Structure formats: C-alpha cells, structure tokens
Amino acid sequence: MEEKLKNIKLYLFSIFGSLFIFSSISANAVEIEYWQYEYGARVEAIDKLIANFQSANPDITIKHTYFPYADYRKKVAIAVAAGDGPDLVQLYYGWLNDYRDTGLIQPLPKDVFSHDDIESNFFKMVSAMKVDGDYWGLPTAVRSLALFYNNDLLKEAGLSGPPETLDDMVNYAKKLTKRDGSGNLIQEGMAFDGGIGQTHHFFREVLVRHFGGKPFSDDGQKVTYNDAAGAKALKYLTDFEKTHKTTQNGFMNRGQDAFAAGKVGLYIDGSFRISKFKKAEGLNFSISELPGHNGTRYNFSSFWANALSSKAEGAKKDAAAKFLKYLTSDEAMQIWLDTVGELPAKPSVALVDENKQHPLYGPFIRGLDYATATTFVSEKPQRQSIVDAYDMVVLQDVSPEDALAKVVKKEQELFDDFFGN
Amino acid sequence: MFRSFWENLTIKQKLAITAWLFLAIPIIFYITIRFYPTYEAFYVSFMKWNLLGAKKYIGFKNYIRIWGDEDFWIVLWNTIKYAIIGVPISLLISFTVAYYLNEIRFGHQTIRALYFIPFLTTAVAMAWVWRWFYQPMPIGYFNIMLSWIGIPQQPFLRSVEQALYSVMAPAVWAGLGFQIVIFIAGLRAIPKSHFEAAEIDGAGRLQILREIILPALKPTTIFLIIISTIGFLRIFDQVYTMSEDSAGGPLNATKPLVLMIYDFAFDEFKLGRASALTVILFLLLLFVSILQLWLARNRYAKK
Numbered sequence: 167m168e169e170k171l172k173n174i175k176l177y178l179f180s181i182f183g184s185l186f187i188f189s190s191i192s193a194n195a196v197e198i199e200y201w202q203y204e205y206g207a208r209v210e211a212i213d214k215l216i217a218n219f220q221s222a223n224p225d226i227t228i229k230h231t232y233f234p235y236a237d238y239r240k241k242v243a244i245a246v247a248a249g250d251g252p253d254l255v256q257l258y259y260g261w262l263n264d265y266r267d268t269g270l271i272q273p274l275p276k277d278v279f280s281h282d283d284i285e286s287n288f289f290k291m292v293s294a295m296k297v298d299g300d301y302w303g304l305p306t307a308v309r310s311l312a313l314f315y316n317n318d319l320l321k322e323a324g325l326s327g328p329p330e331t332l333d334d335m336v337n338y339a340k341k342l343t344k345r346d347g348s349g350n351l352i353q354e355g356m357a358f359d360g361g362i363g364q365t366h367h368f369f370r371e372v373l374v375r376h377f378g379g380k381p382f383s384d385d386g387q388k389v390t391y392n393d394a395a396g397a398k399a400l401k402y403l404t405d406f407e408k409t410h411k412t413t414q415n416g417f418m419n420r421g422q423d424a425f426a427a428g429k430v431g432l433y434i435d436g437s438f439r440i441s442k443f444k445k446a447e448g449l450n451f452s453i454s455e456l457p458g459h460n461g462t463r464y465n466f467s468s469f470w471a472n473a474l475s476s477k478a479e480g481a482k483k484d485a486a487a488k489f490l491k492y493l494t495s496d497e498a499m500q501i502w503l504d505t506v507g508e509l510p511a512k513p514s515v516a517l518v519d520e521n522k523q524h525p526l527y528g529p530f531i532r533g534l535d536y537a538t539a540t541t542f543v544s545e546k547p548q549r550q551s552i553v554d555a556y557d558m559v560v561l562q563d564v565s566p567e568d569a570l571a572k573v574v575k576k577e578q579e580l581f582d583d584f585f586g587n
Numbered sequence: 588m589f590r591s592f593w594e595n596l597t598i599k600q601k602l603a604i605t606a607w608l609f610l611a612i613p614i615i616f617y618i619t620i621r622f623y624p625t626y627e628a629f630y631v632s633f634m635k636w637n638l639l640g641a642k643k644y645i646g647f648k649n650y651i652r653i654w655g656d657e658d659f660w661i662v663l664w665n666t667i668k669y670a671i672i673g674v675p676i677s678l679l680i681s682f683t684v685a686y687y688l689n690e691i692r693f694g695h696q697t698i699r700a701l702y703f704i705p706f707l708t709t710a711v712a713m714a715w716v717w718r719w720f721y722q723p724m725p726i727g728y729f730n731i732m733l734s735w736i737g738i739p740q741q742p743f744l745r746s747v748e749q750a751l752y753s754v755m756a757p758a759v760w761a762g763l764g765f766q767i768v769i770f771i772a773g774l775r776a777i778p779k780s781h782f783e784a785a786e787i788d789g790a791g792r793l794q795i796l797r798e799i800i801l802p803a804l805k806p807t808t809i810f811l812i813i814i815s816t817i818g819f820l821r822i823f824d825q826v827y828t829m830s831e832d833s834a835g836g837p838l839n840a841t842k843p844l845v846l847m848i849y850d851f852a853f854d855e856f857k858l859g860r861a862s863a864l865t866v867i868l869f870l871l872l873l874f875v876s877i878l879q880l881w882l883a884r885n886r887y888a889k890k
Binding site: 239243247264267268269270346351352360362416417418419429476544546550553557561562 | 637638639640719722723724725726734740742744745746747831832833834836837838853855856
C-alpha cells in the first residue's frame with residue numbers, strides 16, 4: 167500500500183514537473199487561436215496566410231480552428247464566455263452589435279490600426295465597424311452581388327446576353343422556365359430562396375431602393391421599408407414564385423445547388439460562389455452586374471471582419487494584432503481573392519484594371535461602386551423578417567402591404583430595444 | 588485518526604456508511620448537474636443577462652414579455668399539438684403493430700427488428716433523409732411517388748398547414764420501435780389462462796381485445812403515454828434539422844418551445860428570457876407528469 171502511494175506520488179510529481187519545464191520553455195513563444203467557420207476555400211486561404219506569417223514571425227504560433235457555420239455563433243459565444251476560445255475571431259459585420267454588446271470582442275488598438283490609415287485606405291463600408299469612436303474589426307475582403315447566368319440555357323431559349331433591367335429579368339425568367347407534361351417545374355428561370363441566402367439583401371438594398379424607398383432611416387434607428395416602395399419591391403420579388411412561377415422555394419434544395427446542376431437560368435449571389443460553380447461539371451456560366459431600373463443600379467455589399475476577442479490580453483493580444491495587421495495587408499487581400507474569390511477590402515488593391523475587367527470578378531468589383539452595406543442591429547432576426555414577409559405573401563396570400571406592416575413592427579421593436587427608445 | 592474512528596463502529600454502522608457512500612455518487616451527480624442548473628434557470632429567469640456581462644435583476648419582466656409575445660403562443664400551441672396529435676397516433680400504430688406481430692411466428696424477429704431500427708438511428712441523420720424525401724419533384728421521393736399515382740405535388744415542409752405534420756411523421760416513426768417492444772412485452776405478460784377461459788365462454792376476438800387485452804395493458808399504456816408525451820413536448824432535433832435555416836418555419840409553423848429557448852439563448856444571447864421559457868416548459872412537463880401520475884394512481888385505487 168505504502169509502496170503504491172509512493173509510486174503515485176512520483177508519477178504525479180513527474181507530470182507536474184514536466185508541465186513546469188514545458189511551460190518555461192515556451193515562455194517566449196506565443197500561441198494564439200484563430201477561429202472561423204468551415205468553408206473549403208476560406209480554410210485553405212487562412213492556412214496559406216498562417217504559413218506565410220509564421221515564417222516571418224517564428225515566435226508566434228497560430229492555431230487555426232474551424233467548424234460548421236451552423237454552430238459558429240454559439241460556439242464562439244460560449245467559448246469566450248468561458249474564458250476559452252479564440253484570440254482572433256471572424257465575424258459577419260452584421261453581428262458587430264451582438265458581439266460588442268455581449269462583450270465578446272474588444273476595440274482594435276489605435277497604435278497598430280490608426281483611424282486615418284483605415285479611413286483613407288479601406289472601402290467606405292468598413293466604417294460599419296466603427297462604433298463609439300473605436301474600430302472593432304477589419305476585413306480582408308468584401309462582397310457584393312452579381313447575376314450568374316447559364317449560357318447554354320440562355321442560348322437554348324434564344325436569348326443573347328444577360329438581362330439589363332428588372333423588367334428584362336422577369337421576361338428572361340419566364341422564357342427560361344421549363345415544366346414537364348404534368349406541370350411540374352423541371353428548370354427554374356430565376357432562382358430565389360425565399361429570403362434566405364442573399365435574397366433578403368437583394369430585397370432590402372436593391373429592390374426597395376429601385377422602387378424609390380429606403381430600407382432604414384438615415385440615423386439607422388427606424389425601419390422604413392414598409393411603404394409603397396417596399397410593397398412594390400416585395401411584390402416584384404414574390405411574383406417570381408407566385409405569379410410568374412419561375413422559381414419554387416426548395417427546388418433541388420437551394421438555388422445554388424440547382425444552378426450548379428444546370429437547372430437554373432438566372433441566379434443572384436456573391437463572388438464567393440464562383441469557386442463552387444467553377445467546379446460544377448458541365449456548367450457553362452457567365453456573370454454580369456445586377457440589372458438596373460430606370461437607369462440606375464444598386465448593389466449590396468458586406469464583409470466578414472476579423473476582430474480581437476475579449477479573451478486576448480498581453481502578449482497574446484499583441485500577437486493577435488500583429489497577425490490581424492498581416493491579414494489586412496495588400497498581400498493577404500490578393501491571396502484571399504485568388505483563393506476564396508472575395509474582393510479586396512481596399513480600393514487600391516481591388517480597383518486595378520486587371521481586377522475590374524476580370525470576366526468573373528469584374529462585375530462584382532464594378533458593383534462595389536454603387537453598393538450599400540446594411541447596418542444591422544442583429545442580422546438573424548432581421549433576415550427572418552424578410553423570410554417571413556415572403557412566406558406570408560407566397561404561402562398565405564397576405565398582401566405585400568400587410569405582410570410588411572407585420573414584420574416591420576416586430577423589427578422596429580428590435581431596434582427600439584437596441585437603441586433604448 | 589480515521590482508522591480508529593472506523594474500527595470503533597459496529598458492523599451495522601459500517602454497512603450503512605458504505606451504502607451511503609455509494610448512494611452519494613448519484614446524489615452528488617444530480618445536485619451538481621441537475622438540481623443546481625435547474626435552480627440557476629429559475630434564478631436567471633428573473634435577470635437580464637447576455638452570457639458575458641453582469642446579471643441584472645428585472646423582476647417578472649421576462650415573463651411579462653413572453654406573455655405579450657404573439658410568437659410564444661404560436662410556439663406553445665405547436666408544442667402541445669406535437670404531443671396531443673403525436674402521442675395518440677404513435678400509440679395507435681404501435682399497439683396495432685404489436686397486436687398483430689404478437690400473433691405471427693414467421694418473420695416475427697425480423698419485422699420487430701425492422702420497426703426497432705429507426706429508434707436506434709440518430710434523429711438528425713434521419714431527419715435529414717426525411718427532409719430530402721419531402722423535396723419537390725426532381726428530388727423528393729414522396730412527390731415522385733405521388734406523381735406516379737397522379738396526385739398533384741404537395742409542398743410538405745413548405746406549407747404552413749402541412750409542415751408540422753411532416754416534421755411529426757419521422758418523430759412518430761422513430762418512436763414506434765420502442766413502443767412496440769414494450770407493448771409486446773405487455774401482451775406476453777397476460778396469462779394464457781385468461782384467453783383460454785374467454786374462448787371457452789365463447790368470446791369473440793373483439794370481445795377479448797376489449798375485455799381482456801386492453802384492461803391488462805393499462806399500466807403499459809400509461810407508462811408509454813407519459814414517456815412519449817414528454818418526448819413530444821421536448822421535440823427539437825427534427826425541427827432544427829428539417830426547417831429552413833433551422834428557424835422552425837415557415838412562419839413559425841413548426842417551431843416548438845425548446846427551439847425558441849435555444850434561439851433566445853444562443854442566437855440572441857438573451858439568457859434571462861430563455862431561462863424564463865425553460866421554467867415555463869418545466870412547469871408544463873410537471874403538470875403533465877402529475878396529471879398522468881394521478882391517472883395512474885386511480886388504477887391502483889381500483890385494485
């Protein structure tokens with residue numbers, strides 16, 4: 167018995183001893199954690215950037231963690247709350263207020279990221295990350311929307327070139343829709359996912375503006391798309407499914423899957439979708455700018471930002487800031503564009519002629535010129551508003567006016583809660 | 588010191604202490620991971636808390652907001668619908684299957700296994716398969732079958748009216764195996780002599796069913812009702828997996844209480860409101876359990 171106890175003591179001693187030695191060896195080296203969601207090309211790009219960064223900074227090690235998008239928000243919140251998790255974290259710009267309010271992230275140190283530098287070098291939309299005089303994150307890349315179209319299907323329908331106006335788009339969609347003998351949809355003219363994906367952005371920032379409205383008041387505290395313009399915009403959007411019957415929510419799972427399978431004529435999405443469609447066998451597609459209306463064009467821009475989590479302190483914070491500096495460098499932006507297909511966050515890198523005339527990225531980059539980034543209070547419930555309004559009109563035959571009145575009332579409550587009115 | 592204390596005890600005392608030591612494990616386990624969190628949930632339900640900051644006492648405000656929330660009443664009604672429709676349907680099917688399965692010998696084991704497999708399958712994996720079954724034409728299995736027999740396509744998950752039942756179907760199916768096995772056990776436990784006596788008295792099949800089998804199965808049935816009611820009131824995996832964006836849509840048509848709690852807690856970080864909803868669910872489950880225990884006690888009183 168005594169003998170055994172001695173053994174155990176010795177064993178424990180050796181464990182703690184080795185832990186102690188190990189920790190003193192690594193005192194100079196810093197290990198930080200970087201978190202993002204799992205998406206093939208993004209993971210690949212960050213791995214490349216980490217490798218570059220580590221060879222330039224051998225004393226910093228970066229642990230790259232990623233997991234499915236569905237769990238992303240929850241895991242980040244719970245991990246940081248438990249004093250665990252990332253030092254540097256990716257977040258969708260629409261979540262800024264959620265993350266800031268819950269104390270998940272901290273402001274960027276001004277000595278490393280000077281405001282003058284940010285404001286003169288980055289696209290204007292990055293100002294969405296500035297709250298209360300501080301920047302809370304910076305993007306490597308930005309996004310905008312464009313119209314993907316299937317060349318073979320357009321040719322088959324006798325159409326040449328992409329639709330240039332909203333009215334054109336309806337006519338194209340009708341001509342590109344196919345049904346079988348018993349009337350079942352077998353090819354979508356224009357695919358929308360009933361509010362999810364990029365559709366709600368397209369509605370808010372493109373359609374509402376085209377029909378003469380504005381999604382939110384200038385001070386960002388009032389939801390204003392429940393007017394005649396909003397109703398027209400919602401009618402335009404829902405008519406594709408309800409009246410023209412060129413789309414069916416859930417057809418082949420999602421619009422992007424149906425488009426990749428060559429069963430969709432027109433489809434709106436971001437540049438990050440290019441890599442998926444490039445890999446789709448037998449798909450012959452092109453990209454154009456979003457159709458205009460009455461001679462103007464609108465677009466929606468967005469981005470994922472990198473932010474310092476509230477957990478990062480001391481040496482880790484310095485290391486994380488250093489890596490963030492690299493992530494937002496010109497070099498990183500070009501790597502990101504080439505790997506992921508998202509557009510550089512600085513005009514000086516994005517708006518070079520080579521990129522502007524690029525057959526695939528060009529339309530997105532040109533779209534950045536006339537794009538707006540929505541300032542979300544909370545992205546998820548606000549997306550749900552559009553999804554619900556869409557469903558009320560399509561599934562329950564509610565008028566667009568009534569549907570908007572209902573969802574905007576709820577969205578406004580969210581705003582009032584947030585702004586403390 | 589410990590040794591002398593131990594040696595001064597009588598054997599009876601030693602036995603009691605040993606027993607308590609073993610019993611202490613589940614008690615400590617329950618206190619730390621069941622009772623303490625339950626207490627916390629009650630406590631947090633009176634707070635405003637976003638997971639990271641300090642908790643702020645706000646009285647009954649969380650409950651008042653829930654009471655005034657239109658969605659809460661839809662969600663509560665959905666939850667009740669899952670139970671009051673799902674439980675009778677699943678018990679009826681499982682009893683019928685068990686009744687006939689009990690009468691056959693050939694293939695009995697195989698068929699019973701076939702019914703039991705869904706019970707062993709991960710709910711999420713199964714829900715995904717069903718989600719694809721419900722797709723529109725070029726993919727969806729159900730719609731393809733409907734078109735073979737000339738019935739128009741159904742929207743299933745994309746319909747405010749059909750979605751709840753479409754989500755309920757795999758949940759019912761998954762629970763059948765368990766219920767059938769319990770029912771068969773119950774049927775086998777009825778003494779053969781009862782049936783023989785009934786036959787001698789010239790009772791028909793229906794009479795045997797009504798006068799012997801059903802009364803004899805009452806304890807089994809009550810047990811299954813309790814278990815499956817609680818199961819349906821806590822439905823989550825199927826809805827989370829099968830509804831678009833895991834939102835419990837379309838238009839909240841499939842959203843149960845548990846999903847609402849989950850959304851408040853981990854999407855909007857409103858832990859106070861989520862805890863208040865948890866307390867409501869707790870009370871609902873408590874009410875159902877007490878009601879059913881009371882029904883069960885009636886049975887003993889009769890005996």
